[in-house]
Amino acid sequence: MSPEQKKFMKNIKINKIKIMFWQLFIIITFFLIWEILVNTGVLSAFIYSSPSRIIKTILDLIKDHNFFIHIYITLKEVLISFIIGTSLGFIIAIILYEFPFLAKVMDPFLTMLNSLPKVALGPLIIIICGANTKSIILMALLINLIVSIITIYNGFLQTDEYRLKLFKTMHANKRQILFNLVIPSSYQTIISSFKLGIAQTLIGVIMGEFLVSKQGIGYLIVYGKQVFNLHLVMSGIVLLALISYILYKLITILEKKLLKHI
Amino acid sequence: MNNIIKIDCLSKNYHTKEGEIEAIKDFNLEIKEGEIISLVGPSGCGKSTLLSLISGLDKEFKGNITFKDKLKMAYMLQSDALLPWLTIYENAILGLKINHDLTKENLEYVDYLLKLYNLEDFKNNYPKSLSGGMKQRLALIRTLAITPDILLLDEPFCALDQQARLLISDDVYQICKKEKKTVILVTHNIEEAITFSDRVIVLSKRPAMIKNIIPINMANNSSILERRKDSAYQTYFDMIWKDLEYES
Numbered sequence: 169m170s171p172e173q174k175k176f177m178k179n180i181k182i183n184k185i186k187i188m189f190w191q192l193f194i195i196i197t198f199f200l201i202w203e204i205l206v207n208t209g210v211l212s213a214f215i216y217s218s219p220s221r222i223i224k225t226i227l228d229l230i231k232d233h234n235f236f237i238h239i240y241i242t243l244k245e246v247l248i249s250f251i252i253g254t255s256l257g258f259i260i261a262i263i264l265y266e267f268p269f270l271a272k273v274m275d276p277f278l279t280m281l282n283s284l285p286k287v288a289l290g291p292l293i294i295i296i297c298g299a300n301t302k303s304i305i306l307m308a309l310l311i312n313l314i315v316s317i318i319t320i321y322n323g324f325l326q327t328d329e330y331r332l333k334l335f336k337t338m339h340a341n342k343r344q345i346l347f348n349l350v351i352p353s354s355y356q357t358i359i360s361s362f363k364l365g366i367a368q369t370l371i372g373v374i375m376g377e378f379l380v381s382k383q384g385i386g387y388l389i390v391y392g393k394q395v396f397n398l399h400l401v402m403s404g405i406v407l408l409a410l411i412s413y414i415l416y417k418l419i420t421i422l423e424k425k426l427l428k429h430i
Numbered sequence: 431m432n433n434i435i436k437i438d439c440l441s442k443n444y445h446t447k448e449g450e451i452e453a454i455k456d457f458n459l460e461i462k463e464g465e466i467i468s469l470v471g472p473s474g475c476g477k478s479t480l481l482s483l484i485s486g487l488d489k490e491f492k493g494n495i496t497f498k499d500k501l502k503m504a505y506m507l508q509s510d511a512l513l514p515w516l517t518i519y520e521n522a523i524l525g526l527k528i529n530h531d532l533t534k535e536n537l538e539y540v541d542y543l544l545k546l547y548n549l550e551d552f553k554n555n556y557p558k559s560l561s562g563g564m565k566q567r568l569a570l571i572r573t574l575a576i577t578p579d580i581l582l583l584d585e586p587f588c589a590l591d592q593q594a595r596l597l598i599s600d601d602v603y604q605i606c607k608k609e610k611k612t613v614i615l616v617t618h619n620i621e622e623a624i625t626f627s628d629r630v631i632v633l634s635k636r637p638a639m640i641k642n643i644i645p646i647n648m649a650n651n652s653s654i655l656e657r658r659k660d661s662a663y664q665t666y667f668d669m670i671w672k673d674l675e676y677e678s
Binding site: 328330331333334335336337338339340344348349352355 | 485487503504505507508509511513515524525527528529576582
């Protein structure tokens with residue numbers, strides 16, 4: 169390795185460290201300032217809580233053996249609706265792609281469902297499914313399904329026309345074109361739809377938990393609000409932020425593995 | 431030599447919202463076995479449409495196209511159209527896989543081609559690691575792998591830089607001559623048409639009709655570069671240039 173190349177590689181590393189430093193700096197300063205403002209009485213501890221109080225609340229939750237149950241419940245609901253939503257979305261996208269006439273017919277309905285605020289359906293869902301986990305999962309499903317369908321379907325439509333022509337000149341049948349070309353071409357879009365989907369699912373699950381739940385992080389937040397324990401509300405928000413970041417990161421890892429060569 | 435393709439009174443119309451477009455009109459041509467012909471003409475004249483009709487991609491036309499029995503055709507496109515998620519080897523055998531034709535003989539031929547074009551060592555790499563010229567070479571291997579009798583080339587070199595273009599068109603030229611393949615090349619490049627083919631067919635603007643057929647005779651046919659040096663080259667160039675001039 170030439171000295172210039174070494175320097176170049178070193179610069180990349182230094183840059184990475186710099187970015188991490190500033191990310192940590194921002195988060196630590198944010199929590200520090202928050203803590204100081206509350207402790208000096210500038211902000212009310214009752215309303216704004218504080219990082220130390222949040223940590224204490226979370227430790228109490230762990231001590232009461234409730235902490236992991238709430239996280240487990242929320243994660244379970246997220247995963248179930250995410251898996252159902254993306255698989256259904258994937259299948260429906262294939263059907264729309266294979267039957268362009270159907271896709272044209274369905275277009276206005278999909279657009280309508282996409283822009284409809286699904287939370288408006290909340291009361292209806294509760295009446296139909298009852299005040300239980302089913303309602304929460306259905307809520308989240310309605311939110312992520314439409315996005316999955318539209319994203320994946322549009323990905324299929326982006327298939328390179330030269331590659332399509334190539335397959336046709338090879339006399340490939342519809343199934344071969346779908347599995348050997350259209351789906352692999354859309355790996356990138358499918359992963360993007362996962363990223364969108366996981367965020368949408370979290371929104372749906374928390375919304376559902378706000379409406380009906382007896383457990384879960386959404387429940388913690390609503391319960392905290394009802395008893396005016398804002399430390400609990402803040403803890404819920406912090407936990408949610410962590411969970412959504414971790415879920416997103418997991419998909420990014422999957423993306424790196426799947427899209428190594430593209 | 432026998433005719434391998436005979437085209438009689440071929441006409442093709444396109445239907446669009448704006449109206450009907452005549453793409454090809456009363457087109458007649460006979461192509462002999464082992465012959466390399468080029469179709470040149472103003473852009474948008476219907477050259478590629480002609481290839482689609484010959485290949486059977488497009489089955490709606492008037493007139494007749496007759497082939498010698500059991501012909502295998504292969505297409506090479508302007509874009510290499512490689513699949514980035516497959517290795518170089520998997521790309522090379524794609525056509526064989528689609529046609530369920532992965533016989534030992536065919537796979538050995540692919541190995542031979544990979545060796546011939548110095549791609550053997552990169553077999554398990556992905557297309558991302560190849561240069562533009564190497565990618566088009568791989569596309570050539572994929573095209574040849576199904577051992578076609580006729581190669582339909584739709585401006586396959588036009589996305590390449592000059593050097594790669596000469597090298598790869600020579601590769602194609604050499605192998606087609608050696609294995610006596612019939613080739614129909616669509617191009618807008620006069621130089622390519624002259625150096626590559628036995629006959630140049632000059633087309634009129636839309637609807638495509640044959641304006642002129644120019645047989646190319648050169649003393650030294652050993653390579654594209656040698657043909658380019660031939661004293662007749664300029665004469666042919668001027669003839670085609672003139673024919674096209676009236677069309678633009």
